[in-house]
Amino acid sequence: MTLAISGKDIARQLEERFPGSVVESRQDCVVVNAGSLQAVAAFVKDTPELKCDYLNYVTAVDYFQYFEVVYQCTSIKHNHSLVIRVRCHDRDNPVIPSVVGLWQGADFQEREIYDLVGIRFEGHPNMKRIFLWEGFDGYPLRKDYL
């Protein structure tokens, strides 16, 4: 059984290493701020005890007040997984750092989020729409798109 790493435990470790990076911590996930996402991702990927080198999925949800980007990463070696969330409050120009440099598997998924939810991933090598065409008006998975 893949063990779900407690968000609270991870939050404690993250606070020690990167003060101010944790926004909220729950049993099932840890919410970090966008600025420290790349540092946090590198930490969970490269720390030998965590070694979450397999990114299961990236997705985004529009909650009106903010966008939430969800990352789940798994360690094949230790068979445990962790959920990291990032919130983005700027609705007009939402930007979040890209994790493609760490997990290449995020490549198409980040493009998909950009295409359908409209969050731009800074540092992505090819930030273009993936399913819809350039010039398509609006972002269909936003809640105000009808």
Next chain:
Amino acid sequence: MAIETREFTLKTEPFMLNFGPVHPSTHGVYRMRTTLDGEVVLDIEPVFGYLHRGIEKLAEQRTFTGFIPLTDRLDYISSMSNNMAYCMAVEKLAGITVPERAEHIRVILAELQRIANHLIANGSFLNDCGAYFTPFLYMFREREKILDLFEMVSGQRLTYNFMRIGGVSQDFPEEFMPALRIFLNQMPRFIDEYDRLLKENEILLARSRGVGILTQKAAVNCSISGPVLRSTGYQWDLRRADPYSIYDRFEFDIPVGIQGDCYDRFRVRMEEMRQSLRIIEQAVKDLPQGAVRAEVPHLVRPPVGEAYSHIESPKGELGFYLVSDGSIAPYRCHVRPTSLINLTALREMVRGWKVADLILIFGSIDICLGEVDR
């Protein structure tokens, strides 16, 4: 008289070749912009979206139950697995337990679906190799029998819409078990036959061994899953690593490859069919009596929250991320697309190979465009 000698050098320059979206080797409406130098592939740029139907958006306007038929249209080669992954996600979100008999029925059908999918995957892979349609039709012959079984239980041959939240739509009909028995008795011999024809086939070995090698490191970094990941040597199968349904009760092996080339992917799929048969045998043996569906209202209202549930679909990790706001429709429904993510590594795999190998390497990944574009 001195003969003037002049050195002739052939100057080549890279050019762009469009490949697809309407091309039999793309297994759907996939398109690549390839940059070639003569016959050698320098780079590819995938172009998606020709089958984009906005299924994730459509989910938000449907009830939880009403979305099940749309999951059939994701990976339409293996609809049963999609049904199962989605229903399991809703069950996790709403805290529903599935009756024993229904779990067994699900496992039997999901494993039959895996065999049917691998038959298509390997059959069309042989097509891409140049063994035109003979192996393909050998494999379709057996897939047909699986479709007959599915038709008995669901009335459909492609988009089954059979599983329900809390179980399955109905019990096996009377004629199902005898037909399944015959299939289980025959199938091992047919797999042996494929092995005899193909395992040491000179054409297959020459075309696929050592071609399109995917390293372990690249596979994990690109989030590759399913037979493609296992062909690199990782024993990572969600049925074992994160057992769902009742998979923890069954004995089966996880076949792995050695070096992650096209031949290994072909072999892994072949072996997985045998293991699926083993699982079905065990599930049939312990098949209990009882209800096939929990008492679940037609309009399920899961509590506010989110859930992610994944299964080992024939193509890899298939997951659904659901967010509920307490209403009868999902607030957000995200599909973790196996096929789309498995394509991430294609670019690295094909660089430096010839155009003919590009077709082969692409075919060995086994994708379904319904799931890539959604």
